[in-house]
Amino acid sequence: MSIWEYANPAKFMRTTGAMLPWLVPAAVVATVVGVVWGFLTPDDYRQGSTVKIMYMHVPAAMMAINIWVMMLVASLIWIIRRHHVSALAARAAAPVGAVMTLIALATGAIWGQPMWGTWWEWDPRLTSFLILFLFYVGYVALWSAIEDPDSAADLTGVLCLVGSVFALLSRYAVLFWNQGLHQGASLSVASGERMSAVYRYPLYLAMLGFAALSLALILIRTRTEIRRRRLAALQARELRS
Amino acid sequence: MRALLLRDLRLAMRAGGGFGLGLCFFLILTVLVPFGIGPDRAGLAPVAPGILWVGALLACLLSLDRIFALDHEDGSLDLLATSPLPLEGVVAIKALAHWLTTGLPLVIAAPVFGLLLQLPLAAMPWLVLSLLLGTPALSVLGAFGAALTVGLRRGGLLMSALVLPLYIPTLIFGAEITRRGAEGAPVAAPIALIAGITLAAAALIPFAAAAALRINLR
Amino acid sequence: MIELGKYAGAVIGAYGVSLALLGGLIWHSLAANARARRDLERQERNG
Numbered sequence: 001m002s003i004w005e006y007a008n009p010a011k012f013m014r015t016t017g018a019m020l021p022w023l024v025p026a027a028v029v030a031t032v033v034g035v036v037w038g039f040l041t042p043d044d045y046r047q048g049s050t051v052k053i054m055y056m057h058v059p060a061a062m063m064a065i066n067i068w069v070m071m072l073v074a075s076l077i078w079i080i081r082r083h084h085v086s087a088l089a090a091r092a093a094a095p096v097g098a099v100m101t102l103i104a105l106a107t108g109a110i111w112g113q114p115m116w117g118t119w120w121e122w123d124p125r126l127t128s129f130l131i132l133f134l135f136y137v138g139y140v141a142l143w144s145a146i147e148d149p150d151s152a153a154d155l156t157g158v159l160c161l162v163g164s165v166f167a168l169l170s171r172y173a174v175l176f177w178n179q180g181l182h183q184g185a186s187l188s189v190a191s192g193e194r195m196s197a198v199y200r201y202p203l204y205l206a207m208l209g210f211a212a213l214s215l216a217l218i219l220i221r222t223r224t225e226i227r228r229r230r231l232a233a234l235q236a237r238e239l240r241s
Numbered sequence: 242m243r244a245l246l247l248r249d250l251r252l253a254m255r256a257g258g259g260f261g262l263g264l265c266f267f268l269i270l271t272v273l274v275p276f277g278i279g280p281d282r283a284g285l286a287p288v289a290p291g292i293l294w295v296g297a298l299l300a301c302l303l304s305l306d307r308i309f310a311l312d313h314e315d316g317s318l319d320l321l322a323t324s325p326l327p328l329e330g331v332v333a334i335k336a337l338a339h340w341l342t343t344g345l346p347l348v349i350a351a352p353v354f355g356l357l358l359q360l361p362l363a364a365m366p367w368l369v370l371s372l373l374l375g376t377p378a379l380s381v382l383g384a385f386g387a388a389l390t391v392g393l394r395r396g397g398l399l400m401s402a403l404v405l406p407l408y409i410p411t412l413i414f415g416a417e418i419t420r421r422g423a424e425g426a427p428v429a430a431p432i433a434l435i436a437g438i439t440l441a442a443a444a445l446i447p448f449a450a451a452a453a454l455r456i457n458l459r
Numbered sequence: 460m461i462e463l464g465k466y467a468g469a470v471i472g473a474y475g476v477s478l479a480l481l482g483g484l485i486w487h488s489l490a491a492n493a494r495a496r497r498d499l500e501r502q503e504r505n506g
Contacts, residue, residue, distance in 0.1 A: 043464065048464055048465065048466050049464050049466045049467065049470050050466045050469055050470060052470050052474075053469070053470055053473040053474075056473060056474060056477040057473070060477065095484065095487075096484065099480050099481070099483075099484045102480055103476070103477045103480050103481065106473070106476045106477065106480070107473040107476065107477055110469050110472050110473040110476065111469065111473060113469060114466050114469050131406060131409055134402075134405075134406040135406055137402065138399075138402045138403045138406060141399055141402055141403075142389065142390075142399065142403060145390075145393055145396070145399050146392070146393070151392075151456050151457065151459065154452075154453075154456040155389055155453055155456055155457070158389070158449055158452055158453050158456075159389060159403065161449070162385065162407070162446070162449050163406070163407070166406065166407045166409070166410065167406075169410045169438070170406070170409045170410050170413075172410075173409065173410040173413040173414060173434075174409075174413065176413065176414070176417070176430075176431070176434070177413045177417060213481075217484065217485065217488050220488050220489065220492050221488050221491070221492070223492060223495075224488070224491045224492040224495045227492075227495035227496055227498075227499045228495050230499060231495065231498050231499045231502055234499075234502050234503070235502065
């Protein structure tokens with residue numbers, strides 16, 4: 001029994017088919033409870049009620065980065081071991097990651113308006129996310145532009161590798177270019193000043209919920225891609241016979 | 242390899258693209274900018290480094306589709322792929338030819354355009370140096386983008402969407418060198434970083450671009 | 460109802476935008492999945 005058995009599309013469909021009825025309710029419950037609990041927390045003495053935006057902003061930002069990393073791993077698996085499910089999972093994840101990036105950007109802009117007095121600031125973190133969004137868009141566009149599925153998987157895989165390096169490089173270049181307004185990571189263990197537990201636990205739950213929700217969406221979209229691929233294969237066989 | 246380089250350079254000259262058009266585009270851009278933001282020195286000087294760098298990016302981008310598209314159409318790219326020359330070498334030579342025909346002329350002509358945009362004289366050497374160090378990375382990364390989209394009929398717009406985000410680090414450091422040079426601030430750090438990006442891109446990106454070409458030629 | 464104070468617009472706007480984007484993504488994922496399943500079933504029945 002090895003993990004690579006899940007690279008078999010039929011096995012993947014069976015396993016995820018059994019998993020999703022559990023995963024989807026769990027994701028919805030964790031997200032809803034986390035966000036509603038967050039909504040009921042008291043206002044921050046400096047930020048007022050805008051602190052509630054955090055329960056959307058931080059989980060979305062976390063998933064925006066994690067999904068890109070997941071795409072990178074999936075692309076590597078495709079390039080090295082040629083498992084089709086892996087390539088399709090990378091393709092399925094990209095729109096989810098793009099939407100997460102967009103949520104992080106939109107909530108960040110709306111949050112920045114009352115706090116920093118501006119909708120948009122060329123702050124390193126905001127700028128890096130905008131750049132990440134551009135990479136997501138390019139990746140999705142390349143997938144949809146190429147007809148042959150295997151070539152598309154290969155080319156987007158190469159793009160994902162190079163793009164990861166340059167996304168990381170841009171992150172540091174942007175830091176060099178402008179020191180920002182954005183506060184540091186609120187949850188990092190290293191930072192001395194930690195968020196009080198009142199805010200922390202709902203945030204953990206919301207992050208868990210977003211992670212489960214993203215996973216569920218990626219699995220559903222991967223299943224869609226597998227079905228589409230199978231449909232195309234069947235149609236091609238029909239045409240030939 | 243030298244034959245390939247000479248062939249690419251000769252083709253670029255004969256097609257009237259190369260030197261002429263890139264520079265012409267750059268000139269038009271520098272003429273248009275003052276119309277957009279007003280002619281006074283105080284308004285132009287601070288934005289000049291950024292405009293010149295973005296202009297260099299766009300001029301480079303416009304000529305990227307020539308790197309592989311023509312060779313792909315007439316089939317000589319297939320010949321190159323089956324020749325004993327490694328495809329990575331072909332990519333590197335083609336990127337070099339692209340740099341010699343678009344990047345280098347920009348580097349040489351940049352001081353003139355800088356004058357037009359009221360760039361302070363003190364910043365001039367830094368502008369030239371930053372372009373000299375940065376534009377090779379633009380050509381190599383552009384070759385990668387061109388290799389990714391070589392099989393597509395209307396790949397131009399897609400290629401810009403793929404390539405421009407890759408240009409961001411180079412642009413940041415390049416414009417930063419010029420801006421700091423104009424203010425007399427220390428410039429060693431961005432110079433080292435931009436040179437590092439260019440060297441790393443020149444060393445590694447040809448492999449990625451060659452991989453993309455092989456996939457597209459399959 | 461919770462008192463949101465002077466930032467009510469910002470908080471509700473942020474949640475509105477996020478939920479709209481998430482909802483769109485979920486709807487698109489489910490619709491595409493349903494369509495793919497329907498097409499595949501039809502194809503398998505006929506073929």
